Amino acid sequence: LRPIGYALQRACRELGLDVLLVDMLPRKSNGEEPPPEVADLMTKVDVVLCPTSKSLTHTDSRRTASAKGVRVATLPGVTEEIMVRCMNADYHEIAARTFRLCDLLEKTSVVRVTAPSGTDILMPMKGRQAHASSGLFREKGQWGNLPTGEAYLAPLEGQSNGVVVVDGSMAGVGMVSTPLRIEVKDGYATEITGGPEARKLIDLLEPHGKDARTVAEFGIGTNDKAILTGIILEDEKVMGTIHIAFGDNKSMGGSVRVASHLDGLIRHPTVWFDETKVMEQGTLLVG
Numbered sequence: 001l002r003p004i005g006y007a008l009q010r011a012c013r014e015l016g017l018d019v020l021l022v023d024m025l026p027r028k029s030n031g032e033e034p035p036p037e038v039a040d041l042m043t044k045v046d047v048v049l050c051p052t053s054k055s056l057t058h059t060d061s062r063r064t065a066s067a068k069g070v071r072v073a074t075l076p077g078v079t080e081e082i083m084v085r086c087m088n089a090d091y092h093e094i095a096a097r098t099f100r101l102c103d104l105l106e107k108t109s110v111v112r113v114t115a116p117s118g119t120d121i122l123m124p125m126k127g128r129q130a131h132a133s134s135g136l137f138r139e140k141g142q143w144g145n146l147p148t149g150e151a152y153l154a155p156l157e158g159q160s161n162g163v164v165v166v167d168g169s170m171a172g173v174g175m176v177s178t179p180l181r182i183e184v185k186d187g188y189a190t191e192i193t194g195g196p197e198a199r200k201l202i203d204l205l206e207p208h209g210k211d212a213r214t215v216a217e218f219g220i221g222t223n224d225k226a227i228l229t230g231i232i233l234e235d236e237k238v239m240g241t242i243h244i245a246f247g248d249n250k251s252m253g254g255s256v257r258v259a260s261h262l263d264g265l266i267r268h269p270t271v272w273f274d275e276t277k278v279m280e281q282g283t284l285l286v287g
Helices: 003-016 035-042 060-069 078-087 091-105 197-210
Strands: 047-050 071-074 110-114 120-124 131-133 143-145 150-155 160-167 180-185 190-191 214-223 241-245 261-267 270-273 276-280
Touching: 003 078, 003 261, 035 060, 060 071, 071 214, 071 276, 078 190, 150 241, 180 197, 190 197, 197 241, 197 261
Parallel strands: 047 071, 071 143
Antiparallel strands: 110 120, 110 270, 120 160, 131 150, 150 214, 160 180, 180 190, 214 241, 241 261, 270 276
């Protein structure tokens, strides 16, 4: 990631900007806080770019910086190939598509997702604010991933039920050779099965306790340049997919704060917003 950090530093200097490049040890998990010195520095600048191995998106450090008006873009696991492919997308089109989906999500009480691999889950979300990760971070306090392109929100805690079968990729795991079957009861992942990747996912969740198993996020990819690579930063933005995350949801209006946030990608989904079908086997019907 250092070459990307240096490239971003050079680009900022070419724009005539003062820029600080900070190097820290890799975090152990997505959502783990950076060192206090880094967290403090994040609140004292105008813009923060975070090409890191683990995501800082769902940390108190990022939330505090955003609350103070700092614009923050997180790039967990980014590669040069992802930068070239996805940052050249038309972000005005992505933004328009994403905001249209968010408008529909905010009018929705329950989302249902099914998929050929076995996913069938109901996620109540009435009253929750939808978030548009559009890639256009022009106002103070705006934040999100780069590259990006997703409409997402936090389902209501304790109310999701069904089965999630991750057949694309899983944060912290990568591409799955055997689909991960995750049983969800009353808002928590209660049983995880499906080959060696299932054991790896369980090992990632266990140190963080029950909260790490919270159904934390439902999202729809809206970036037409993104492809499935095994790196969740890009994978969850792929058009025609949805993702469901477990763990921290505080950044998106929920009540769960835990140093873990792991997204699982579902391919060829069919999605209903209440009684309206918005996607059929990976084809977006709106937006």
